[in-house]
Each structure stands twice: as structure tokens, then as C-alpha cells.
Amino acid sequence: MKNLLQALNPLKSILLIVVMCAASRANGQQVKPSNGGYAPVNGIEVYYEVYGEGKPLILLHGAFMTIEGNWAELIPELSKNRKVIAIELQGHGHTPFSDRKLSYATLAHDVEGVMDYLKIDSADVAGYSMGGSVAYKFAIQAPKRLKKLVIISSTYKSSGWLPEITNAFKYWKPGLFMNTPMKAAYDAIAPDKTKWTKFIGQMIAFAQEPFDFGDDNISKISAPVLIIAGDNDGLDKIELAKTYKLLGGGVSADLAPMPKSQLAIVPSQGHVSLMMQTTTVLTYLNNFLK
Known part of the structure; x- marks a missing residue:
């Protein structure tokens, strides 16, 4: 029983994300999109919202989340001097469910399709959790369309997570998600x-x-990359250090040029709580993207 409860912790964390974000939305600054709707891409209709004006920044949410649930606290600030394009991935939020097989490659192509629809040649891309993995795949598949990449609490391979995280997924069953805040948000x-x-x-x-x-594909990413992680967010920090090394980091900047990519480990933060550190995340984003 103890092992089962431990395995269900990631599910509890996901539910906590929804609850905490819902509470923060009630108190946070609200902005309305200047544009939005559905982009017909790759056989499905992908929902998007556009905020502000300036250089484009694409936001990709985490699993089971929505634009509002993931980015509500950040969009008002980011859109003050950027054109923010927030996307809801296949089956999430306003984007309809599709029997099309889910894959990171397909989701990354969907991001390209939205860019084509909005006539955006290239953009900065930021992704959280599952959205971060999609962002990594986008960087590999469409390097010429990427300016800068921001990865928040995410990885490009299963082994980038601690074993207890990947093992927990084995216990997930549809019934666990009934009568949850996620179900209410979906409805x-x-x-x-x-x-x-x-x-x-x-x-x-x-x-x-x-x-x-x-690893070879990650090492070929030429765009500057900012990785933001919580010190206890479920990512294997040894693998994360290897990732940063692949991106040109992990050098002695007193003896060599400062790398163009950056790594930020936020202390005393988990996968859930990291995204609630609005000021910290926003500071890293603004300093990097400018």
C-alpha cells in the first residue's frame, strides 16, 4: 500500500497544480487575448490565443493543463512587450480530442502548423513539463524557426526523470481521474x-x-536555451547537468567564454511549486529573452 501511495504522488501533484492555479487566477491580473481561435493543422483543429505585440513568444503547457491553468500569472507580464501565442495541444482545453496517435513529433509539427497559420516565420518557444518536451522536439525538427528556447521542469528523454516518476505512471488508470478538478476543468x-x-x-x-x-540531436541545437528546474522537481539532476553540457554549458567562464545557454536551479521547489514562483520564473524569462 505504501508503494502504491508513493506511486500516486505525481497524480496528486497534477491535481494540486490545477487547484493552485485556479486560486491564483482568482487573485491575479486578468487580460483578454487580442486574437484567438482554431488553426487547421495536421488533420485537427488546434486552439490558440494571442496576447500583446512585439517579437513572438510561443507558450506550451504541461500535461492535462490549459493556457489559463499553466500561464495565467505569466501572460499579463510577458505580453507587455511581446506577442505571446499560447497553444492548447491535442485534446487539451479547447482543442478537440482526436484519435490521432499522440507523439512528440506530431505535437511539434502542430506548433509549426499554428505558426504557418499565423504567418510567423520564427519565434522564441517556452514549454513546461510535457510542453517542454514538445519544445525540445520542435527545436530538433524546425531549427530555423526557433530563436530562443526555454525549458521549464522538463526533459527530452524518459530517463531524464527520476525512476520513481516514470514508475508511477504504471499505476495510472482512467478511474483515478474521475471527480477531480481536472475533470471539472475539462467539462x-x-x-x-x-x-x-x-x-x-x-x-x-x-x-x-x-x-x-x-543526445546528438540535443547537442546540435544552435539556439540559446534556458533550462529552469526546481531542485526537487522530479528531474534527475545528474542527467540535467549532462543536458546542459550538451548545450555548451558547464564550463569555467573565467577561463572560457560564457555559454549562450543558461541553467537555473530554483531552491526548495518541486515540479508543482516551481510554476507558482511567478516572479522568479518571470525574471529568468525576461533576462534571457531580451
């Missing part, structure tokens, strides 16, 4: 509420499938 904005069970089943299968985009 509030999903185009077809009857697809909930299929959506959850698809996402569980996706989470349980091992992935690895390849």
Missing part, C-alpha cells in the same frame, strides 16, 4: 465533454511510452 471548456475517458486513456498511454530524442 468547463472541452468542445465535446463525452471524450473525457478517451482523452485520459490516450494521455496515460502517452505518459507510459518511453521516449528519447537523442
